[in-house]
Amino acid sequence: MSSNKEEMVNLQSLDSPKNGKGDPESSPVNASSEEDYNPHMHRQLAHATTNAETLVHLLKGSLGTGIMAMPQAFFNAGLISGTINTILIGVLCTYCLHVLVRSQYELCKRKRVPVLTYPESMKMALEVGPTCFRRFAPAAPIIIDVFMIVYQLGICCVYIVFVANNIKQICDAYMPELDIKLHMCILFLPLIGINCIRNLKLLAPFSTFANVITFVGMALILVYVLQDMKPVSELDMVGYLRNFPLFFGTTLFALEAVGVIIALENNMKTPASFGGYFGVLNIGMSVIIVLYVLMGALGYMRYGGDSKDSITLNLPQDEIMSQVVKVIFAIAIFISYGLQCYVPVELIWNTYIKKRVEGSEYKLVYEYILRVALVLATFILAIAIPRLSLFISLFGALCLSAMGIAFPAIMELCVAWPDKFGPYKWLLIKDVLLILFGLIGLVAGTYTSLVDIVKSFM
Template sequence: MKRGLETVHSELQSCQGTTFIRTLVNGVKTMSGVGILSVPYALAEVGWSGLILLLLMTVVCWHTELLLSNCMNAHPFIRTYSHIGKFAFGYKGKVLVSLFLYLELYLVAIEFLILEDDNLNKLFPNMSFKVGNLKIQGKCGFTLLAALVFLPTTWLNSLGLLAYISVSGVLASVILVLCVLWVGAADGVGFHERGKFLKWSGIPTALSFYAFCYCGHVIFPTLLPSTRDKKQFCKVLVSCFVLCTVNYASMAIIGYLMYGYTVKSPVTLNLPIRKVSSKIAIYTTMINPLTKYAIMISPIAMAIEGRFQHHKSKFINIFIRTLLVISTVGVAISVPFFGYLISLTGAFLSVTASLLLPCICYLKISKRYCEFGLQWLVIISILVAGSLVAVLGTYASLREIIDHM
C-alpha cells in the first residue's frame, strides 16, 4: 500500500501549478467527470426538490473537504488521504481508506468502459465484429474496442501528459451542457416536461448520484500542499464547488425539462442521433474516459506492483496492468448498467470516502468527539444522514442491478 495513490498523487501534483487560478482549474478538473451525464436522471428520480438536495450535497461535501484540509494541517508528513487515515487510526486506518479509494477508482474505470460502449452503440447500432470464426455483437464488441484503445495508456511510465490532457474534461463538461441545451432549443425537442416536486422513494438514489459527482476527496488533499498561499485554499474550494454546482444544476434542469421521467443515464442516450449537436455531445463525452481511464487504473496497479518490487520489471508492470484492464472489461460486460453502477459507486464508496471518513478522521485527529457544540452536531448529522444514504442507496442500486441482470 506504500505505492499507488501516493505515487500518482505526487506525480499529478508535480503537474499542478501553485497559483490560485491553476489550483482552481485542477480542482474543477477533479470534479468535472462523467457524473454530469447522470444528473438529469437523478433529478427525474426525485423531482424538482432534487435541486435542493444537490445544493445540500454541495455544502456538505464542501464542509467535509474543509475537515480533510484541517486533518492535513495536523502534521507535516500528511500529504494524501491515505496518510490522514494512518495518522488517525494507524496502519489499519491507512489500509481501510486506501481500500475504499481503490475500489472507487476501479468502479469508475469500469463506468468509463460502459460509457464508451453505450455511446458507440448509439452512434453505430446493430454493428458486430468478427474475429476469426467468432462473431462479437454490438455492445460487447464496443467494450472490447474501448479497452484496446485504453490499454496502451495504462502502460505509460508517467501520467504527466494525461494529467495535462485531462484538463480538457473541464471544457468538455461545459460543451456538453451547451450541446444538450442546443438540442432542446433548436433541434425540435423543446422543454415541455414539467415533472413532480418530490418523489420520496427517489431520495437515496438521487443523493447517491450527487455524492458520485462530488467524489474529488481522493485528489483534493494533494492540492493543499501545492497551493502557494494556503490561506486561499478555502476560496479555491468555494470557487470549485460553486462552478461545478452551476454546471451540474444546469444540465439537470435542461435534461429534465427536455425528457422528464424518460431521461436516461447517460443523457446522451436520449439525444436524436441525426443532429450535429447530438454527435458533438456524444464525441465530447467520449474524450473524458480516454484521458482519465489510466489515471484511475494506475494507483491500483502501482499498489499491486509494490508487492513485486523484488522482481521489478517492465514486463511484470505491463502484465499486471493488462490483467487489470481485462478484469474491468469482464465486469463491464457482465454489469453493463451505467446509471445503476454510478448509483452503487456513489452510495457505497463516494458517500463513505466523501462524507463518512472525513468526519470520522477529523473527530479522531482533533480529539473533539467529546466536545459537544455546533460543529460536533453538524458532523454527527452528516454521519447519520450519510450512513442512511449509504445503506438505502446501496440497497436500491444493487436491487436494480440484480433485477436487470
C-alpha cells in the same frame, strides 16, 4: 473534465511527506511547540499551483460523466426536490471537505510535517482518538486504500459503459445494430494499450485535449436541451422515496471529489487561500453546484421521464451535430480511462507489490501484468452490468459516503478528542450525526443500487 481529477488524485494518493518534508512515523508529537509550527511554511513543492490554476483544476476535475447523469438523477428525485437536495448535498460535501482539510492541517502541526496523505492522516487521527477507535488505526491505511481503489476502478467501469453506449448509438445510425457487449469487446485492446502507458507526462497533452473538447461538447448539449422543453405541469416536483437513494448516490458521485481536493490543497503555492468563506474551495464548489443544478434541471425539463443514463444518449441518433457530441465525449472519456486507471495501478504497485519484486528481473513484466489485470477486471464488470446509472449510483453511495462524509467526521472527532468539542460538545454531536448520515447513505444507496442491478438481470 475529469482528466485533471485523475492526475491530482494520483498526487494525493501516492505522494508522501518525502523530499525533505519529514517522516510522519518518526516525528514526535510536541504539544508545547505545536502552535509554533506552520505546515504551509515548510512545504517544498517543485511545481506549486497558483490560486487561479487550482480553481481551474477544481472546475475541470468535477466535469466528468457525473454531470451527464444529472437529468436522470433529477428524474429520480423530482424537479424541486432534485434542485434543493443537489444544493444541500453540494453544501454538505463542501463542508466535509473543509473538515478533512482542517483535520489534516491540525495533524500536520502535531506531527510537525508539511503534508500528509489521506491514509496517513486517518491512521494518526485514530491513534489519538477514543480508545475504542485506536484498535482500528493499523488497518486504517488499508481501508482507505481499498475504498480509493474500488472507487477509481468503479469510475473505469463507468467510463467503459459510457464510451460503448455512445459508440453504439453512432454506429447504429449507419450499420446493423450490434449488442453493447460487442462494442465493449472492441474497446478492450485499446484500453489495455492506453493503460500500459507508464509515464503520466505522456498522457498530459491528451488530457488537455480532452478538457477542451469536453467544454465544446457541453455547449453543444445545451443547444439541444434548451429546445422544446416540457411544461412544468408534466414533471414530478418530488420523486418517489424509494428512488431517492439512487439520486443521492449519483449526485454524490458527481459532486464529491475528495482525492482532488486534498491533492489541490497539498500542491498550492498559497494553501492558506484554499479555505475561508471566499477561498478557492468555496468559489469552485459554488460554480460546480450551479452547473450541476442547471444540467440536471434543464435536462429533466427537456426529456422528463425519458431521461437516460447519460444525457448524451438522449440526443438524436441521425443528426450530425449530436453525433459529433457523442464522438467528443467518447474520445474524452476514453482518454480519461488511462488516467483514472493510473491511480489504482500506482497505488497497488507502489504500496503492495513493488517491494516484494524489487530484485526480480521480471519486475517490469509484473507491472504490465497488473495493468492488464486491472483493465480485465473493469472490463468484466462493465460487461456483466452494462447499466451506466446503476454503476454511478452504486460507487457514489458505496465509496463516497464513506470517504467524503463519514471518514472526515471520524477524523475531526479524533483530532478534537478528548476536550476540544466546544460548548455543549456541539462538535461531537455534529460529527456523530455526519457519521450516521454517511453510513445511512452508504447502506441505503448501495442496497438500492444492488437491488436494481439484480432486477436488471430478470
